[in-house]
Amino acid sequence: MDPSHQKYYSLLISTQFTFIGAIASCTTLIKDYCQNLDVLTYKLTFLKKLKSKLNQLDSNIISIILLGLIMFTLSFITIKGN
Known part of the structure; x- marks a missing residue:
């Protein structure tokens, strides 16, 4: 190996x-992002179900109040009639 080219080869290897390492870091970040996305999707699904249940409860409460x-x-009419 030509000594004048040795620093370029070491620079090339270092760059590789x-x-x-950058690709590995990006892969890890993407994996973490996907896991966080799965958690957020689960939470969103849970919140949608909770909202649906609260809407049902809200309509039930209105029915009970009515x-x-x-x-x-x-009962007031009955008491007043007697």
Whole structure:
């Protein structure tokens, strides 16, 4: 090997190892991002289900309140009629 080219070869090898390290780091970051995305997707699905349940509960509460008002009105009319 020509001594004048030795520094270029070592620079080339060093650059290749740096490039391989960068690819490995990017792969790790992408893997972590995908895992975080899976967690966020799960949380979003959970929140959608929770919202659906709360909407059902909200409509049930409104129905119960209306039923209570009707019963109160009927009992008031019955008491007033006697």
